Amino acid sequence: MATTAGLIRGELIVSVDVAFSASKVWEVYANTHQLAQIFKNFPASAFEDIQVVGDGGLGTRVIAIYKPAGNPLKQFTEKVVTLDHERRVKEVEMIEGGFLNFVYIFFLTRFEILPKGPNMATVTRSMLYNLREDSAANLSLVSAADAPDQVKAVEDFLNGSSTSN
Numbered sequence: 001m002a003t004t005a006g007l008i009r010g011e012l013i014v015s016v017d018v019a020f021s022a023s024k025v026w027e028v029y030a031n032t033h034q035l036a037q038i039f040k041n042f043p044a045s046a047f048e049d050i051q052v053v054g055d056g057g058l059g060t061r062v063i064a065i066y067k068p069a070g071n072p073l074k075q076f077t078e079k080v081v082t083l084d085h086e087r088r089v090k091e092v093e094m095i096e097g098g099f100l101n102f103v104y105i106f107f108l109t110r111f112e113i114l115p116k117g118p119n120m121a122t123v124t125r126s127m128l129y130n131l132r133e134d135s136a137a138n139l140s141l142v143s144a145a146d147a148p149d150q151v152k153a154v155e156d157f158l159n160g161s162s163t164s165n
Contacts, residue, residue: 006132006133006134007105007130007131007132007133008130008131008132008133008136008139009128009129009130010128010129010130010139010142011126011127011128011129012126012127012129012142012143012144013124013125013126013127013144014124014125014144014147014148015122015123015124015125016122016123016147016148016151016152017116017120017121017122017123018120018121018122018123018151018154018155018158019119019120019155020119020120020121020155020158021115021118021119021120021121022088022113022114022115022116022121024121024158025113025121025123025154025158026085026088026113028154028157028158029088029090029111029113029123029154030083030085030088030090031056032052032054032056032057032060032062032080033052033056035154036050036051036052036062037050038150038153038154038157039150039153041153042149042150042152042153042156044146044149044153045149045153046066046067046146047064047065047066047067048065048066048067048068049063049064049065050062050063050064050065051063054080056080057080057083058080058081058082058083059079059080060079060080061077061078061079061080061095062077062078062079062080062092063075063076063077064076064077064078064098072102072141073097073098073099073101073102073141074097074098074101075097075098076094076096076097076098076099076100077094077095077096077097077098078092078093078094078095078109079092079093079095080092081093081108082110087112088112088113088114089110089111089112089113090110090111091108091109091110091111092108092109093106093107093108094107094108094109099129099131099141099142102131102135102138102141103131103132103135103138104129104130104131104138105130105131105132106128106129106130107127107128107129107130108127108128108129109125109126109127109128110124110125110126110127110128111123111124111125112124112126123151123154125144125147125150127142127144129142
């Protein structure tokens with residue numbers, strides 16, 4: 001975390017291993033529509049609904065609504081700003097609601113799928129953010145606690161796909 005001219009810039013990174021090849025895992029993360037459904041429907045999901053507006057590629061908007069008793073962020077809209085199939089990197093920038101309602105000036109989530117072997121990959125989720133220095137109390141809103149559950153949901157989806165093929 002760094003402070004520059006009244007801004008706090010930070011990054012929170014979490015990595016989780018998956019027992020599938022990087023290319024298989026990337027197929028799911030690159031498919032915005034499919035990933036939204038997985039994140040919405042897994043048992044520990046905090047989301048009541050996730051809507052995808054667009055074809056899933058660059059510029060696609062994702063509108064996520066938290067369950068009523070869940071999160072103070074309530075709802076947010078993200079836009080897909082990077083979808084790099086060669087490097088297996090997807091970035092979504094929050095453009096409305098969510099952290100932006102809590103004096104965050106910028107919030108971006110990056111998913112990177114790295115090969116670890118023929119049937120093993122690492123999913124790295126990085127959350128990059130800027131907020132006003134006088135709002136440092138809101139730093140506690142940023143959490144990666146759900147990342148392992150979300151990655152497990154993708155792995156469970158892939159397990160179900162591979163047994164039904």
